[in-house]
Amino acid sequence: MIVAEQKPLEEIKGVLGDAENVLVAGCGTCVTVCLAGGEKEAQLMASALRIASRVDGTPIEATDVTVQRQCEWEYLEMIEAEVEKADLIVSLACGIGVQTFARHFPDKWVVPGLNTTFLGQPEEQGIWTEQCQACGNCMLAMTGGICPVARCSKQVQNGPCGGSEHGLCEVKRIRRVDGVPVMVKGRGGRMMPATEDVECAWHLIHDRLKEHNRLDLITGVQEPKDWTTSRDGGPRRIVREDLILMDEE
Amino acid sequence: MAQDRKSTNGKHDSVLVIGGGVAGMRAAADLAESGLKVYLVESAPGLGGRVSQLGFMFPTHDCVLCRGSSDHGYGCTRPSISPAFQDHNLHPNIELMTLTEVVGFEGQLGNFTVTLQRNPRHVDPARCINCRLCAVVCPVSMPSEFQMGMSNRKAAYKTSPRAIPDAYVIEKGPWCEGCSKCASICPTQAIDLESEPETVTITVGAAILALGYKLFDPTPLEEFGHGRYPNVLTSMQFERLASRSGPTEGIVARLSDGKMPERIAWLQCIGSRDQEHPYCSSVCCMIATKQAMLAKQRLENVDCKVFVMDERAFNKEYTKYYNKAMDTHGVDYTRCRISALREDPKTKELILRYPDKEGNTVTERFEMVVLAVGMQPPDRSAGLAKMMGIELNEHGFCETDKFQPLQTSQPGVYVAGAFQSPKEIAETVLDAAGAAGEVMRVFHDSLGERPAPRQYPFLQHYDTDVAERDVSGEPVRTGVFVCGCGPMVSQTLDLDHVIDKTKDLPGVVFTDKIDLACFDEGLDFIGDIIRLKKLNRIVVAACSPRTHEALFQKTVRNAGLNPYLFEMVNLREHCAWVHDMEPEKSTAKAAELVRMAVHRVLRLEAINRIAIQPHRSALVIGGGVAGMTAALTIADSGYDVTLLEKSEVLGGNLRHIYYLVEGLNPQRLLRDLINRVRGHHRIDVLTNSEINGVSGSIGRFLSIIESPTPEGQTETIEVEHGVIVVATGGREGTPAAYRHGEHESVVTQLEMEDWLAHQPEKLRNLKNVVMIQCVQPAEASHFYCSRTCCTNTMKNAIRIKMMNPDCQVTVLYKDIITYGFREQYYTEARRNGVVFVRYSDEDPPVVDIVEGQLMVEVNDPSLDRRYLLTPDLLALSMSIIPADDTSKLAKILKLPESTEGFFLEADLKMRPMDFVNEGLFLCGMAHYPRFLEEAISSAQAAAGRALTVLNMDPFYVGGVIADVDADKCVGCLTCVRTCPFKIPRLLYDRAGVGAIGGHAWIDPALCQGCGTCTGECPASAIQLAHYRDDQIMTGALGVWGEEADSGGADATNR
Amino acid sequence: MQRTGECFEPQLTAFTCSYCAYMSGDTAGAMRIQYPATTKVIKLPCTGKTDARYIMSAFEDGADGVYIIACPIGNCHHVRGNERARARVVHTKKLLDQVGLGGERLDIFFLSAGMGESFAQAAKEMNDRIMRLGPSPLRMGGKEVGAGEAGEQKNGGDETGEQSVEATQ
Secondary structure, three states, rough: OOOEEEHHHHHHHHHHOOEEEEEEEOOOOOOHHHOOOOOHHHHHHHHHHHHHHHHHOOOOOOEEEEEEEOHHHHHHHHHHHHHHHEEEEEEEEEEHHHHHHHHOOOOEEEEOOEEEEEEEEEEOOOOEEEOOOOOOOOOOOOOOOOHHHHHOOOEEEEEOOOOOEEOOOOEEEOOOOEEEEOEEOOOOHHEEEEEEEOOOOHHHHHHHHHOOOOHHHHHOOOOOOOOHHOOOOOOOOOOOOOOOOOOOO | OOHHOOOOOOOOEEEEOOOOOOOHHHHHHHHHHOOOOOEOOOOOOOHHHHHHHOOOOOOOOOOOOOHHHHOOOOOOOOOOHHHOOHHHOOOOEEEEOOOEEEEEEEEEEEEEEEEEEEEOEEEEOOOOOOOOOHHHHHOOEOOOOOOOOOOOEOOOOOOOOOOOOOOOOOOOOOOOOOOOOOHHHOOOOOOOOOOOOOEEEEEEOEEEOOOOOEEOOOOOHHHHHHOEEEOOOEEHHHHHOOOOOOOOOOOOOOOOOOOOOOOEEEEEEOOOOOOOOOOOOOOOOHHHHHHHHHHHOOOOOOOOEEEEOOOOOOOHHHHHHHHHHHHHHOOEEEOOOOOOOOEEEEOEEEEEEEEEEEEEEEEEEOOOOEEEEEEOOOOOOHHHHHHHHHEEEEOOEEEEOOOOOEEEEOOOOOOOOOHHOOOOOOHHHHHHHHHHHHHHHOOOHHHOOOOOOOOOOOOOOOOOOOOOOOOOEEEOOOEEEEEEOOOOOOOOOHHHHHHHHHHOOOOOEEEEEEEEOOOHHHHHHHHHHHHHHHOOEEEEEEOHHHHHHHHHHHHHHOOOOOOOOEEEEEOHHHHHOOOOOOOOHHHHHHHHHHHHHHHHHHHOOOOOOOOOOHHHOOEEEEEOOHHOOOOOHHHOOOOEEEEEOOOOOOOOOHHOOOOOOOOOOOHHHHHHHHHHHHOOOOOOOOOOOOEEEEEEEOOOEEEEEEEOOOOOEEEEEEEEEEEEEEOOOOOEEEEEEEEOOOOOOOOHHHHHHHHHHHHHHHHHOOEEEEEEEOHHHHHHHOOOOOOOOHHHHHHHHHHHHOOOOOOOEEEOOOOEEEEEEEHHHHHHHHOOOOOOEEOOOOOEEEEEEEEEEEEEEEEEEOOEEEEEEEEOOOEEEEEEEEEEOHHHHHHHHOOEEEOOEOOOEEEEEOOOOOOOOOOOEHHHHHHOOOOOHHHHHHHHHHHHHHHHHHHHEEEEOOOOOEOOOOOOOOOOHHHHHOOOOOEEEEEEEEEEEOOOEEEEEEOOOOOOOOHOOOHHHHOOOEOOOOOOOHHOOOOOOOOOHHHOOOOOOOOOOO | OOOOOOOOOOOOOEEEOOHHHHHHHHHHHOOOOOOOOEEEEEOOOOHHHOOHHHHHHHHHHHOOOOEEOOOOOEEOEEOHHHHHHHHHHHHHHHHHHHHHOHHHHHEEEOOOOEEEEEOOOOOOOOHHHHHHOOHHHHHHHHHHOOOOOOOOOOOOOOOHHHHHHHHOO
């Protein structure tokens, strides 16, 4: 699913301009599941904006509404009345929802309330990890269900590289809590972001293939990956002839 | 079916429970639930016993006695264990008699005549409003027993803040001079100083002795200086000191100077394991470990040292707990028994001397010393035993048969808890539930005759003739009753002002003051007004809902209203009593509290629990001694049982045990059990059978069982049943060390027992036998104490010595765990010449084979000496592991497992035989390794608990529980992941929001009503009944006063 | 009129569970321990039930401060509800900082049923803290009448409690 996290309120307040009627729009699918933008978060955000405006002495009235999926305009249509009343919409959906909003209500100003972070999986309550980068050319069949594109820091196709040690990657991840890097005192007393270990994806791939007796899959050299299905040539588009009715010429 | 069960045989269906501690309360609650009448007799003024004095329980550091309750709603913390013991919510089948002694006992099973002496309380609990005035004016100041003499109390006092009965008591002992000030000041005339002891006679069919124990008094042992040196405490004194309800609210400080100690020592086995007390008190090791951990948490940089002979951490999770004390908290354990100490008169430090590893004497100073005092038989037990015709053992505890561990020598009289043998809370609770189970079996004809099915949150009988009025269409008509509590509230608060502020609030149609709402006149007035004014929401502003909510809910229900259309405001404990220096502000706060309640009741709705008619039969999984005992207890009580056994024969581990350390023949028990089970017309035995799936919940389970047909095919049977008893047992682990399998002379203890029994002649050739304790099996990921192996080793060592005295027997051990009276076999083994050598985890024994000869090398860390042994037989004490496929069964039954892989019960201490999943019960070694007699009593406990369900006709579930709105649920699994009881499930066959497959479902029979899921649910799809978002966010959460009401809710029903 | 610390009467909302936490308040009562009459208690089945929205709603309703009283860590009747409450308090404090009310106006205490003294101490501590921070800026806009409160306590909408905002930032 799509994983997102909330922007700091300060940033959202900064893009409200002189809007008075603000509609906080939650989305009931991925961002509800990742606890970033569902009904409860929309209510909380609206409440926070109302309190902030009263503290700041600005005339903002914030209300909230949640639809099942903001990325589909049929759902947005259901909240047309609420949207009509608002000067500005804070969308608590992923980037797709924000854009669907902008496109479906061309005369309304919409701002994102979330940072869409990655395609990932909940490890446990409160922890999500990236699993897929939507490269458009899945190679998981070769790698035992572990993706080197999303989970290898270097996206190496013939791994592991020389930086894999004891199952860990030489590239460390910046440790973030609630989106904010955790700072620790580094050498020389300077504050620097704390890092944490990342498992080497290729190490995992090797172990898993070994367990399944399929090491043959990675003993050969992998040809360079075809990236044309990825971010090559601008935004991607899918056309399914079995699903669309073509106009007769 | 219920019909054919009844065949009155004239036995009295009343039970006497002597002792109101945790065992007595547990037994009384279970018996009451099963529909029998209980007289609960306690000599102290209140319930709770020793447990009420404990600040925390090992290994969970819970105080949470409220978890002793198996149903939803209130369980008070202390000292009560169940809603059955709230003062205004006492179970209707329990007659509580405090300050009462048994002075006469005669008759036989089914018909005992009991004479009771009821000593005067001098305070009428029905009139006592706990105003404390009697204690304030009382001139006597005397040491408080509850605080172990570390603070004072008056002669007019309450035993503990939440005493049951919830009333004061006047102790007219030598301290009281009879000044009568208390009687004069009592605002409700509840005190009668002239009342005399009364004698009453009751007739009961059976009795349960839950007398508890007496703490050993170390004061006569001058060498420890208790009573002379202020910083020498008993373990119970330290317990109070560290308790949050103790004299310092949990601050551990020295009694001599209030200084926080930096070095504390615990001296173990004071009054245990000595010449006069040749038994182990079973709990002191863990208490010291717990107290040392608490001290480490409370005090920075404190050094905690425990002087102990053997650390007896022998129950579930205890090994882990003991390791945590050492590794995480840095508690230091020194293997040594301290025999004396001195005080430095200047610093009041205590000076201990003990030998170090090299044998040199070390002198160390401590700022506090805790004496871990042992358990002794209770004071009056000898006289009581004589009167009741009960045999005591040589130590003065109750004598019982190994095969009937809860039965005393007097038929119809049962025993539970420490009076049977020193034991901890969990074992005590098992005994109590087991004794109750035995009584239910004997009085099965009377079960369910006094039903109390928990239809409403209060248990007391309500007027069933009054139908409940459906008010859902009516406009809200709220009545507000403000209680003055005699003078206790009205003297501080201006109640007219409160009423003035209240009468125009939305929905309010009636307001009035009552002098004492909880007295009969007050309750009658409320009921009359409800009927007269057709009220449909009630607010009572009085004292704490914790003590009085059930009482008023009952009144509301008797007036025809659903008891949830009611809200209580605490004007006393939370207002008048804590702000009496500021009457105006206090009145303002009172008005605000009432305003909040008025806004809340506007939105309240009736809640009705769901009636469930249980299938009147049980499924018992496992055909060992525990399973067979449980099956027989249930079947004898008149319910059908399906007994499932995976192997082809009944008997389990008992088939391989040929003698007990006590000398009895367990094969006799085995034959007897199998014959009774096989011959019982209510027990259907399915051998070679396994359970494949279970659906449903408490009362209504459906199991799918794979069972062989006589033709040798496998058939799938569906069985309906109301309860499940899990008795799948455990087995000896497989050796993976010490050359087992490489040399024929390396055997497990069980293998050795087999040939000790069948080929004793082999013994004659043995010259040197070595036994290694605590061998971690191949199956276990970490070591844990299996608690039975040490005694088993004693048994076999003594047998070898008996049959071949010239054979040298050496036992290599870490800690010898021979708890309770089993200590005497350790003594006997040593007396017979068995040599014991300690080894440590860091330096375990090494076994080699040199030219076919076994060589065992071991280092004794306490003496730092190496031994080389050349045994001709090496026996390994393997840890006991859960039965094979325990994990698989756990998944089928949706039950959790402990860190050791055994089934995990609802609460380690208070509910060792229950699962959080109601309707399932646990016993035998499926719970944890245990002795035969322990397996039997735990099976009786599980069966007794199961019978409380089977007897309900019907029983009720639900109430204040969480409910998922399928139209809003996105199936995100947040509730599944965050429920502390793992109750929500995703139903994939149902449609959630937008008709997407799968939405969460919370079983109303299982939900505990905490609301954690509602707080986490990102879609606001879960609401907790009675605490819905709109019922909490009423608009009255913030600023005070009626001005905030503008824009409030409309005063109509939803 | 800008209210100053002297004539200002804080109005606090406390959420408790119905187990240890609520009963610590009962114990304070039984022991007659005095504390400021500035807190109203809302009893929930468990502090695990305290939704961040309840806390925000109390502030929106004009509360000067909010606190939660939970059972001691490890002693929750519902196993870990108090830890959930703690996590939500940490999160909501950040939100309060962001909206300008200040996270200091929110806190959580862990009390066992016997700790009446500590219950009163928590009430005093929150009362004193709010006295120092001043009234909630949200309370300044509307007029409120505490039933026992004397004196004029209205405020113009243009005075937005900058004092307290500064104090918390």
